[in-house]
Amino acid sequence: MATVAREKFDNIIEIKNVTKVFDGITAVDNVSLSVRRGEFVTLLGPSGCGKTTLLRMIAGFEMPTSGTILLEKQDVTTMPPHLRPINTVFQKYALFPHLNVFKNIAFGLKLKKIPTGEVDKKGRPIFRKFTKDEIAEKVERVLKLVNLEAYGYRDITGLSGGQQQRIAIARAIVCEPKVLLLDEPLGALDLKMRKEMQSELAAMHKNIGITFIYVTHDQEEALTMSDKVVVMTDGAVQQYGTPKKIYDEPANAFVADFIGESNILSGVMKKDFLVEFCGTQFKCLDKGFEKDEKVDLVVRPEDIAISAKSGALAGEVVSTVFKGTYYEMEIVAGDYQFTVQNTVEYVAGSKVWLTIEPDGIHIMKKLKTVNELDGEVTSENTVEICGGEFEFENTQNFERGDEVRVCVPFDKVELTDDEEDGVIGANVTQTLYKGSYYQVQVYTDDDNDFLIDTVDEWDIGDRVGIKINPKDMVVTRKQTTIDGETVTDGETVTDGEIDSIGEEGETDE
Amino acid sequence: MNKNSTTAAASVTPRKTRKIRGVKRSAFALPYLALSIVFVIVPLFIMLYYAFTDGATGSFTGANFVHFFSRPNIMAVMGKSFLIALLTTVLCLILAYPLALALSSSALNKKFIIVMLFVLPMWINSLLRTYAVKIVLFMLNISNAWVAVTIGMVYDFFPFMLLPLYSVVSGMDKSLIEASQDLGASPLKTLIKVRIPLSLPGIISGVLMVFMPTVSTFAITDVLGDTSTYMFGNIINQWFRNSGGWNIGSAYSFILLILIAATVLLANKLTKGKTEIGGVL
Numbered sequence: 001m002a003t004v005a006r007e008k009f010d011n012i013i014e015i016k017n018v019t020k021v022f023d024g025i026t027a028v029d030n031v032s033l034s035v036r037r038g039e040f041v042t043l044l045g046p047s048g049c050g051k052t053t054l055l056r057m058i059a060g061f062e063m064p065t066s067g068t069i070l071l072e073k074q075d076v077t078t079m080p081p082h083l084r085p086i087n088t089v090f091q092k093y094a095l096f097p098h099l100n101v102f103k104n105i106a107f108g109l110k111l112k113k114i115p116t117g118e119v120d121k122k123g124r125p126i127f128r129k130f131t132k133d134e135i136a137e138k139v140e141r142v143l144k145l146v147n148l149e150a151y152g153y154r155d156i157t158g159l160s161g162g163q164q165q166r167i168a169i170a171r172a173i174v175c176e177p178k179v180l181l182l183d184e185p186l187g188a189l190d191l192k193m194r195k196e197m198q199s200e201l202a203a204m205h206k207n208i209g210i211t212f213i214y215v216t217h218d219q220e221e222a223l224t225m226s227d228k229v230v231v232m233t234d235g236a237v238q239q240y241g242t243p244k245k246i247y248d249e250p251a252n253a254f255v256a257d258f259i260g261e262s263n264i265l266s267g268v269m270k271k272d273f274l275v276e277f278c279g280t281q282f283k284c285l286d287k288g289f290e291k292d293e294k295v296d297l298v299v300r301p302e303d304i305a306i307s308a309k310s311g312a313l314a315g316e317v318v319s320t321v322f323k324g325t326y327y328e329m330e331i332v333a334g335d336y337q338f339t340v341q342n343t344v345e346y347v348a349g350s351k352v353w354l355t356i357e358p359d360g361i362h363i364m365k366k367l368k369t370v371n372e373l374d375g376e377v378t379s380e381n382t383v384e385i386c387g388g389e390f391e392f393e394n395t396q397n398f399e400r401g402d403e404v405r406v407c408v409p410f411d412k413v414e415l416t417d418d419e420e421d422g423v424i425g426a427n428v429t430q431t432l433y434k435g436s437y438y439q440v441q442v443y444t445d446d447d448n449d450f451l452i453d454t455v456d457e458w459d460i461g462d463r464v465g466i467k468i469n470p471k472d473m474v475v476t477r478k479q480t481t482i483d484g485e486t487v488t489d490g491e492t493v494t495d496g497e498i499d500s501i502g503e504e505g506e507t508d509e
Numbered sequence: 510m511n512k513n514s515t516t517a518a519a520s521v522t523p524r525k526t527r528k529i530r531g532v533k534r535s536a537f538a539l540p541y542l543a544l545s546i547v548f549v550i551v552p553l554f555i556m557l558y559y560a561f562t563d564g565a566t567g568s569f570t571g572a573n574f575v576h577f578f579s580r581p582n583i584m585a586v587m588g589k590s591f592l593i594a595l596l597t598t599v600l601c602l603i604l605a606y607p608l609a610l611a612l613s614s615s616a617l618n619k620k621f622i623i624v625m626l627f628v629l630p631m632w633i634n635s636l637l638r639t640y641a642v643k644i645v646l647f648m649l650n651i652s653n654a655w656v657a658v659t660i661g662m663v664y665d666f667f668p669f670m671l672l673p674l675y676s677v678v679s680g681m682d683k684s685l686i687e688a689s690q691d692l693g694a695s696p697l698k699t700l701i702k703v704r705i706p707l708s709l710p711g712i713i714s715g716v717l718m719v720f721m722p723t724v725s726t727f728a729i730t731d732v733l734g735d736t737s738t739y740m741f742g743n744i745i746n747q748w749f750r751n752s753g754g755w756n757i758g759s760a761y762s763f764i765l766l767i768l769i770a771a772t773v774l775l776a777n778k779l780t781k782g783k784t785e786i787g788g789v790l
Contacts, residue, residue: 061687081690082698088691094684098706107702108692175692 011070012037012211013058013179018067020053020235025447027053029235030067035179035228040205040212042222045232046258051215054232055181058213059088071178082111087172088181092188093164095156101167102139102152108175109135142174145204162193169201173208182214186221198225219259223247231255234429234449252364253439256298257432263299263338265435267363268292275363278334280312282356286363296364301328301341303360308346311353317346336435370407371450374478377402383475386444388424388466392473403478410453412472415440415464422465426450428458442466559759573760583744587765590741593655594724597662601670601719602712604663606678609671609711610704613679631668638665639732646733654735661733662723669722670715677711678704713776721769741765 011034020028028050035041043051056062058069060081068077076084087108095104113127120126130138143149146166156164165185172180182201186194202225205212216222222229223243231238231246231254239251250256253264267277272287275297289295305311306329315333327345331338333354346352375385377398382389385406398404419425426442429449440452442464450466458464563570577583630638642661651657685707689699705712727742734740745765748758 059687059691061690081687082693082695086691088688090684090688092682092684094682094688096685096688096703096707098709107689107694111693111698171692 010037011035012072013213014070014073015054015058016068016070018054018057018064018069020050020057020062021065026235028057028064031232031235031237033230033237033240035211035213038209038211039227040202040214040225041228041230042214042216042226043230043232044216044219044222044258045238047217049232050235051217051230051232052183053235055088055183055213055215058179059086059181060084085178086181087175087177087179088183089165089168089172089185091183091185093168095164095167095171097156099156100152101143101148101154101156101159104156104167105139105142105171105174106135108171109138112175138174142170145173145207146170161189162197165189165197169204173204173210177210179211179213182212184216185214186216186218194221201225223259231258233258249362250298250364252367253296253298253432253434254367254430256296256362256364261301261339261341263301263304263336263435264432265297265299265336266366267295267297269295269363273358275361278313278336280334282312282361283358284361284363285358286361289363289365294366294369296366298362298364299338299356299360301339302326303356304338304340304342305355305357306331306340306342306344306346307353307355308350309353311355313354315352315354317348317350317352319348320345338435368451370409371413373406373408373448375404375406375475377404377475381470383473386424386448386466387446390423390468390473391470392475393470394475396475396477398475398477404475405478407474407476408450408468408472410439410451411437412469413450413452414467414469415442415452415454415456415458416467417464419463419465422467424466426464426466428460428462428464431458431460556759556762559756560763561760562756564753564756573757574764576757577761577764583741586739586744587741587768590724591768593659593662593738593740594720596659597666597723598670598716598720600659600663601667602674602716605667605670605674605715606708606712609674609678609708612675613681630664635665636728636732639729643733654733654738657733658730658738661729662726665729666719666723669718673711673714673718674708675711677708677714681707713779717773717776720772724769725765 013033013035015031015033018028018031019026031050031054043054045051053062057064060076060079060083064077068075070076071084071086096107099107109130113129115125116128118126139152140149143152146169148163148166148170151159151163151167156167159167165188168185185201186197189197198221201212214222214226223246226243228241229243229246230240231251233254239246239255241249246255247259250259250262256262256264265277267275269286269289269292270276270281271291272289273284275282275284275286275295277297284297313333315331315338318330318332318337320327320329322345323341326341326343329340329342329346331340331352331354338354340354373385375383375390377394377400378384378389379400381391381394383392383398383404383406384390390406392406414422416422424444426444428440429443430441432439432441434453437453437455438457440454440458442450442452444450444466560573561569561571563572639661642664643657646657646660651660681704685703686699689703690696694702725742725745727740727746730738730740730743731746741761745758745761748754748761
């Protein structure tokens, strides 16, 4: 029993401060993560968030720019992929078209060397290869596992997508890897097949007990299959926890928006357990914020109660859509437009009251409250930030060459349709509807990001110009260090948080 | 929106309406068909006529073929031609395959420029280049006719080997290479077990595109060789230069044609079933 318990808690993979930079673009940014033996861990995030790059570094196809990767306490950061006891199921299967099903699965087995248990004169263990019979037996067994017993001598090209996927999984698990990596393996399948394979994969994980690291952008897939979910964006881990924790207690607005339907609002903490939004104060379960601290908060559509008679917020139904088991209604209350799910329909135009119980409100720290950038004064009234010269009101007699910090509130940054109309160009990477406005995140060409609050809707990928009114630029002399560290975006995952996650949701098989 | 509607329109277009303004698409091949009838099919029959007739009397005869099979020294020249073509092809393959691998790797970003460097020689007339080779070989003090001819042929036909290899190697699904490494194959094992088998269509194309013209070449051996490198192509050329030699020249050409056709069929048979792309022919 004791050994079982220890094995359960030992980390098979430890990723420490791993960063990967491609041609000046940071794909993975200082990620630290540990995976326990036997777990099913999903890396979840939108495309381009760095999840596949992270997986490829574990497999050995990419080398981290900095940081280390440990496999069973052994540093494998620079070990080539063919020496790692890790196998991958590729996104588009990557089955060898010149080999049949049997030979595809036997590919890894034929190369594998296993210790005979004997040692040579110098005390080194002697290795041997699998015999033909052993290979045949193993291939047969794994074909049975993926329900394709009779397919050994078929050509790859004649198989359906689902069958090819099973062969790809069989080819990887037949080598008995310590860790199985799956790179969006179900992405190419249709919905029905995907559902089937999801449950099959989960069952397979239970049966064979190999650690799975699974990459997907499908939040539902991540929540239903995994023991733990790692939510990533912009190359950084936003949250790491059990599916339930991530759904119920998202660490920040991004996670809340990405996981499930949600209403994300801005509010103010009046005191512990009391938050104000929509001009109304609500009881909540969160504490530890400063008085009057601005916060993001998430309310799930199913946590809002509707009544025709009484409630906390008065609103009007704008639209209603039947979704099979419930109605989804858009309800305007105050400045905010809430998405509400209820089994009872309230027709568009009807006046209603909304009530939100304390456990339906989840408060999150704001990632940033203001855009803060480093710049350099270039003339009497211009300052260079992000590679562009912005005008500002020089009230403190800055001189040319002075290093300064520039602060611009979210709602004072102006986006222009035409890049030429702005001082600098940028790409829209994220937009978040916050009830009464959109919060848009843009990345400039020199990899700085701006957050902009705007009533206009922008599309992800849009190329925009950035303009700032000179009087909205708050320029201060740069303090090089504050308590030894420069002021940057807050880290959202603390060590304490990661450690605490492991204790819950443990079940014995 | 626009993008969606165009793709949707393209996918619903039924197969049978392959007409553009009322003209069937296959009709576009007619000009080439006419051209090949006049300049390929008809000359072939003229050659066949000459091969089976007597130059003096114009009567039907098999003597022109007997002429070849009764002369061991000419058959030996034929064998020599195949040998040097084979040597050229193998050398081209050995040189081109690693280069194709290097060019296709993402480490070489300037691959377009490098490909151009190897394709650029094709823009210059081959005879001109052959004379250039002659001068370079003279400067390098290489006087052996066999060496000179081989170098000349490899240099001349190298792009025909490189291009199909490069296209197949660079078009190869990178994830297959990664899958091989992932399953425990070292870079060398990956080369043998995955890269080479998957580039077989390109190898066959390249081999045929180098082998076929080299086996019948006479221009390069004329410029760079001497009597010891006299090839079958040179002999055919010789017969056609004599006014009375057209019949025997045609018979010789015909024999070469049959042998090349047999080689191509053999190569196609080798690739058959391995891949749908197959050789170029």
